[in-house]
Structures are given as C-alpha cells and as structure tokens.
Amino acid sequence: MFNESWIRFAILMIVFGALLHENAMIVLAALLITIIPVAWAWNRVALWRVSYARVLSENRVFVGETIDLSVRVTNRKILPLAWVKIDDQFPLTLTPENKKLAPSHLPLTAYLSQRAALGWFERARWNYRLPCKRRGLYALGPARLRSGDLFGLFERERIIPHIDHLIVYPQVKPMEDWGLPPKDPLGEVKARVPLFDDATRPRGVRDYRPDDAPKHIHWRATARHGELQVKIYDPTLSYQWVLFVNVATFAQAWQGANSELLERVISLAASIANFGAEHGYAVGLVTNGTWPESDQRLKILPSRDPNHLRSVLEALAAVTSFVTTPIENLLRTEAPNLSWGAALVIVTGIVTEEMLAEMLRLRRVGRRLALISLDETWTPDEAELEGIVVRQAK
Amino acid sequence: MELSTIAEIKTTANKIRENVGQVIVGKSQVVDLALVALLCEGHILFEDVPGIGKTTMAKALARSLGCSFRRIQFTPDLLPSDVTGLSVYNQKTQEFEYRPGPLMAQIVLADEINRATPRTQSALLEAMQERQITVDGATKLLPRPFLVLATQNPIELEGTFPLPEAQIDRFCMKLALGYPSEEEEGAILLRFERDEPLDALQAVVGADAIVGMQRAVRAVRVEASVRAYIVSIVRATRTHASVELGASPRGSLYLYRAAQALAALRGRDFVLPDDIKYLAPFVLTHRLIISAQTRLRGRDVNQIIQQVIDSVPVPVEQ
Numbered sequence: 001m002f003n004e005s006w007i008r009f010a011i012l013m014i015v016f017g018a019l020l021h022e023n024a025m026i027v028l029a030a031l032l033i034t035i036i037p038v039a040w041a042w043n044r045v046a047l048w049r050v051s052y053a054r055v056l057s058e059n060r061v062f063v064g065e066t067i068d069l070s071v072r073v074t075n076r077k078i079l080p081l082a083w084v085k086i087d088d089q090f091p092l093t094l095t096p097e098n099k100k101l102a103p104s105h106l107p108l109t110a111y112l113s114q115r116a117a118l119g120w121f122e123r124a125r126w127n128y129r130l131p132c133k134r135r136g137l138y139a140l141g142p143a144r145l146r147s148g149d150l151f152g153l154f155e156r157e158r159i160i161p162h163i164d165h166l167i168v169y170p171q172v173k174p175m176e177d178w179g180l181p182p183k184d185p186l187g188e189v190k191a192r193v194p195l196f197d198d199a200t201r202p203r204g205v206r207d208y209r210p211d212d213a214p215k216h217i218h219w220r221a222t223a224r225h226g227e228l229q230v231k232i233y234d235p236t237l238s239y240q241w242v243l244f245v246n247v248a249t250f251a252q253a254w255q256g257a258n259s260e261l262l263e264r265v266i267s268l269a270a271s272i273a274n275f276g277a278e279h280g281y282a283v284g285l286v287t288n289g290t291w292p293e294s295d296q297r298l299k300i301l302p303s304r305d306p307n308h309l310r311s312v313l314e315a316l317a318a319v320t321s322f323v324t325t326p327i328e329n330l331l332r333t334e335a336p337n338l339s340w341g342a343a344l345v346i347v348t349g350i351v352t353e354e355m356l357a358e359m360l361r362l363r364r365v366g367r368r369l370a371l372i373s374l375d376e377t378w379t380p381d382e383a384e385l386e387g388i389v390v391r392q393a394k
Numbered sequence: 395m396e397l398s399t400i401a402e403i404k405t406t407a408n409k410i411r412e413n414v415g416q417v418i419v420g421k422s423q424v425v426d427l428a429l430v431a432l433l434c435e436g437h438i439l440f441e442d443v444p445g446i447g448k449t450t451m452a453k454a455l456a457r458s459l460g461c462s463f464r465r466i467q468f469t470p471d472l473l474p475s476d477v478t479g480l481s482v483y484n485q486k487t488q489e490f491e492y493r494p495g496p497l498m499a500q501i502v503l504a505d506e507i508n509r510a511t512p513r514t515q516s517a518l519l520e521a522m523q524e525r526q527i528t529v530d531g532a533t534k535l536l537p538r539p540f541l542v543l544a545t546q547n548p549i550e551l552e553g554t555f556p557l558p559e560a561q562i563d564r565f566c567m568k569l570a571l572g573y574p575s576e577e578e579e580g581a582i583l584l585r586f587e588r589d590e591p592l593d594a595l596q597a598v599v600g601a602d603a604i605v606g607m608q609r610a611v612r613a614v615r616v617e618a619s620v621r622a623y624i625v626s627i628v629r630a631t632r633t634h635a636s637v638e639l640g641a642s643p644r645g646s647l648y649l650y651r652a653a654q655a656l657a658a659l660r661g662r663d664f665v666l667p668d669d670i671k672y673l674a675p676f677v678l679t680h681r682l683i684i685s686a687q688t689r690l691r692g693r694d695v696n697q698i699i700q701q702v703i704d705s706v707p708v709p710v711e712q
Contacts, residue, residue: 061691167692169690307689
C-alpha cells in the first residue's frame, strides 16, 4: 500500500537520477510525485456522498417463504468511483438463491459481497431472491464499504451501521396436520376467567339489600312484587391459554439438542397459538428457552390485543435451544403468577417423570392442564393422568 | 352557496380554534379535524394512551360550543340504562316515570368508552345514527346539535373491550393526539402551573349557530368526478387483499360530508380531491378490519389506507 514514505522514495530517486544522470529515473520519480497527491486526494473523497441501502420486500415472513432483496450503492457526487467493494454482514442461513456468500471470521455469519465502478451520480443495484429456510430473528448488516483512487494506490473504508431486521416465523400448520382434533384440540381444558359481573347478562332477581346500587333495581319486578328487587348477573368471562413450551429435547441438558425435534415443538406451539388467537382465546407463552445471545427466559402474558399473536410468534421465532431450567421447575414457579382460570398447555418433545409429577400436583390443586407431546417413545397412562387433557401430536 | 356564509364559517371556526387553543397546546390539526366532524354532524373517537389530553380536548371543545354538555364515565359495570335513562316505578302514583340519562344532552363526552362491555357501548348506537333513543318502547328525540365525543384507550391495554363494528362505524373520525413536542410539553407545564384554564373557558358560539353552519356546509359543491373519486377509494378498501372488512357506505357518506366541511373551513365552496386525500385516513382507518396475516406481516391499517389512496387515480381537470 502506498503511503508518505513513497514521496520520500520519489525524492531520493530524483536525487539519485540527477547524480547518475539517469533521465528515466527522474521522469519516473516526477510521475510518482504528481500521481501520489492526486491519488491521495481522490481517495480522501472517494466515499464521500456514497450511500448503501438494502430493501427487503417483507420484514416478517413464515418459514419456507422467499422474499426479494435489493441492495444498491449510490454515488452522489461528480467524482467517479474507480471501484467500490461492499461486504454486507449476513446470517449464514440466509443465503440468496443466485449468489454465494463470502466467508466471515464471525460465527454463523457470512458476507454478501459486491464490487462495482460508479460514474458520477450513478447507482448500481443488485436483486436477489432470499429463501427463508429457518425460523429466526435475523439482522442484516452492518456493511463495510471500501474504495480508493483510480490508480489503486490508496484505500479507504467506511462502515454503514444501519441494520435491517428480518423475522422468520415458525411454520404454522392446521391442527389436523398435527393429528389433533381440528375443531377443539384441547378438548375440555377450556378454562374461564371470570372478570366481573356483566350488567348485560342478567341471571335473575333477588330482594334489595341496603348496599345494592340503585341502578341495579329491577323496576318491573319491583312493581310486580310490591317490594324492591335487584338484578343479579353472570360474570363476563375470558378464555386464556398459556403455552408452556419445553425447548429441552433430551432428558439431560448435557446430552445436547435435537434441532429437528426442537423445530417441530416450536412449530407445534406456533400452530396452537395461532389456532387459539383465531378462536378468540387470549394466548400467553412461557418457555424455558432464551432470547438469542441472552440468558433471559421468554414470557408473554395472555392478552386480547389483535397484535398479540405477532408478539407470541416473534418470541417463538427467536427462542433458542438453551435450556434455562427444566419445564417442571418453570411450571412450579410460573403457575402461581397466572390467572387461576387460565389453561396451562404444555408443549414438549420429551415427557419425563418429573414433568408429569408436577402436572399432577397442579391438577390436584385445581389447575386446568393439557399436555401436547411429540414424544413418540412415551405412552400415556390415562388412569394416572386423569383430569389432564393429553394429546400426542405427529 | 354564498361566499359570505363560507367566510362566516371560517371566522367562527377560527374563534373556536383560538378558544380551544387556550387550553390545548399545539394539536391544531386535531382541533381542525374535530371541527370538520362537528360541521358534518359526525361523532369523534379519540384514541390514545392515557394522559395525552383526550378528555381535556373533548371538554374544551364542548365548552367552546355553548351547548348542553354531559359526561359519561364508562366503567365495566355501566348499564345501558345508565346511558339512556330509565323508567322508574313510583310507588305513590303507581306509575312508571322516565328519568333521562346523560345522553339527553347536545354534547356527550363518552369517556373511556371501551372500558364498558360491548353491549353497554351499543346503547349509543341508535342515538349516534338516528339522534333518538328508545326506552321502554317510547322513542325520544335528542337535542340538536348532537355530538358524541368518545375517548378510548388502545385496545391492548388491560381491562378494555373492543368497540363493536357497528358502533365504531358510527364515528365519523378516529383521531389520535400523540405526545406533545418538547416545547409543547414545556408550555403545558407553564399553562397549568397555577390555574385550570378549562375553568375559565367561555362559549364562543351558540347551538343555533352550529346548526346553521351544519346546514350551510351541506351546500358545498362536489363535482361528479370528485364524488366518483370518493366512491373509488371506499370501494378499493373492500377489494384490497389485506382487508377482511372494508369501509361501509356510511364511510363514503362521512368522507363526502367531511370533505364539504373541510372545504368550508378552508374558505372554499367546492371540494378538491386533495380534501379527500387528506381526510381519508381519518375517516376510513377505523372502519377497516385487516386480516390476521397482514398484522403478522407487520403492516397496519394506516399503511393499507395509504396504499389504497396511492392506487386510485386522482381526478384531473379536463
């Protein structure tokens, strides 16, 4: 790479050329002295008013979908760019269909590399198809731009810190695809959380008591009976499911993770959450997995917000296979914090004795429970699990 | 329509705007849109997080108008009869007597409307559309002008119930105030430092004048091409792939009338396509139900409305 020492070198060449009467050496040195400042100045402004952008056709997709990615670099100045190289940091699992990613020193990361020469006020654009094969919360970027002068003497670098996020939701399938009853996958587990007396659901009348609000007086009944009568009401109910998703795929954490089974568990949980939301349930999520690059467990309380399913699916897209605690511990610590009437739905790829023992304990204290298992090696003992809805998904 | 009438409307609107501005800092766009709704006999739904000034805005507007005003605090145990009034049995006379509810006012502030159960919310349906209520089989006309200013918290907050579609469709506009800017927030602290400016607010226009303005606004001219533009926009919401339920004909009507009112407020006796483009997000957004798939893909109803507006060709002068 050229630097200031080359100027000293060129001056020396002139001196030696003059002493040795070597005209060619003097001409070469003079040429160097002329070119180097030009090249240096060119390089200084090469990346000035140069921008880089990625445009994704979607920011949230489901596994199996393909999106369009357009990247473009723009030179917004008179000085042309002799060359520009862009290395955009990409997750290794998001490889464009028609482009190979360059290797990176960072784990699970690669570079989407482009090279171009841009004239004044010129833009270069590359279009790719991006198949989303694995669920996840992906970050695209930052990008590194490199350019230099026309003679290739100097080089400059700039980091574009902007990061685009892409969320790939887990696959959502109909209940029958999992071998579950399509209309009522959790059977009798429907739990009802009474909120408050619903004034629009009168159940009957009774005699007035001094602490009754006058607005609850049933005037027609009062006229009929000749005594003050008040209405009594049924409560407004809310239906809640809280999914307990077990990311453990082996009985012991040191045995590692079965990624294929884990993906099925996540997809099953997403499918149940989607079914619940579509059928008017407030769905919550608790899991012993963590956010990426974090040791924090995921917990989303049930809600009727129309955008709530999005939060649940985002969490399921992000959850990692790192097991923070066995699912039975999670049930023990989290169940007391949930509404009494909420149904606890355990979604798991393995069934252990400890898990069943905790479920039975919760059942005994009056909790409503359902177990949706993908464990093919386990055969449920219906007598033992009486009162718990057990489903084996396929 | 006479231009002097238009000028009068503009002057009166400025007075109301200035009066409300004594209490509300900034938010001139929201005040203008509220005036549009008032002039086109529409009702307004203010939706925003608590503490933004929804109720204060509604009260300031109500006080400025010099009409009878009642406030209903919607709570989960509110009964329809708490809103409409009820017939009470008088044991002395052995007859039922009607006791009017708070709906029997010209301006009704339905505060936190989505805290009541949907069926109680629906007690307002007949009043909002037909400007009458029916209690125990007897129909009672509501006073004119009749304006419902409702406030609601975003639906994701706990203890709230979504408004039924039929109810939400009866609101002409849904407005959000949004957080004030840094300077505005400083000005709010200063303004409310010692006094409550709302207490000192006086009416600047009477009920009869408002009814007159409402009538006058109906005479604002709408060209056939502009009318067709409204219809195209509303129909496009029904065929958009991301929309489960598009805007209703009532939505078209409100957009039409709101455009007339906006034109009058801007001193014109004719409607421009720009009026429609400006008003469409406020008048149509709350009427649309977008699909769950669209929500999952991170798009919201504002983006859909914008797509619709961008997709419909704007009428141009031949």
